[in-house]
Amino acid sequence: MKITSVGEMIRKGIQKSKTLRESLLKAYWRDIVGNMEVKSEVIKIKEDQLFIKVEGSANLHFMKMKETTYLNNIEKLLNGKFIQKINFRLGKINLNNKIQKEFERMEEIEEITEIDYSNYSLEERIKMLEEMSKIRxxxxxxxxxxxxxxxxxxxxxxxxxxxxxxxxxxxxxxxxY
Ligand SMILES: [Zn+2]
Structure with missing residues (x-):
């Protein structure tokens, strides 16, 4: 039996699926921007650009200055230079709504990774789902x-x-589970 690590399965998925890249950025947004997590939100990825919403013009200014740091963090998370630029937009952040939405993202990641790798052995899929459910x-x-x-x-x-x-x-x- 070929043993493939969970990490490798996710990495392959990242290269294939823009939806997975978006879901990962949304689910791990705190790892990218730290405390600014509660003041900002991922909207979407379009080509090599990430669109985000930021609450408050002072926060927007602060985050713009940190763009290079964020891009480096994104590169580390996705293990590749998929994003070259961040587009910042002003907007209101609803925290409750955001937590609920991010929870849905985790389910999306589970679904995508499961569908993409349905040809893997049962043991490998169970291991991966266990890992995803622990993360969730x-x-x-x-x-x-x-x-x-x-x-x-x-x-x-x-x-x-x-x-x-x-x-x-x-x-x-x-x-x-
Ligand atoms: Zn109970």
Whole structure:
């Protein structure tokens, strides 16, 4: 059996898929821009340019000065010079909406990488999905989600148990794999 590392599978996907590049930038935006994560948001990639939204003209000015640093971070994350320039636009950032959207990005990454590599062995795919779900769980826990002490599902809230285990219907519960 040919053993392919998760990292190599993702790298191949990055070269093939612009959607995957966008999803990775959105999911790992904090690693690119640090604290400015909460004041900015990835809009899209068009050819070799990244379009982002920034809240506040002072933040926009600050981020423009950091463009070279951000481009270097992006190059490291994607393991290649896919982005040559960042286009900054002023706009409002809705943080709750942003966390929810970024969670959807993680699911997109899972889907894309699974579809692209459906011809890999079952063991390799399971290993990869485990890795992706660990990354997703880590991400959610860092963004205000908690792990239910009863069922292990992730949910948004301050309680120890998820709404389902407390007998409340709620759409914010994330199923455990
Ligand atoms: Zn629960």
């Amino acid at each position: 769980e880590q991400y959610l826990l860092e963004n205000g989600y908690k792990k239910c002490i009863q069922c292990g599902n992730l949910f948004l809230g301050k309680e120890n148990k998820c709404p389902k285990c407390r007998g409340i219907k709620d759409r914010t519960v994330v199923n455990k």
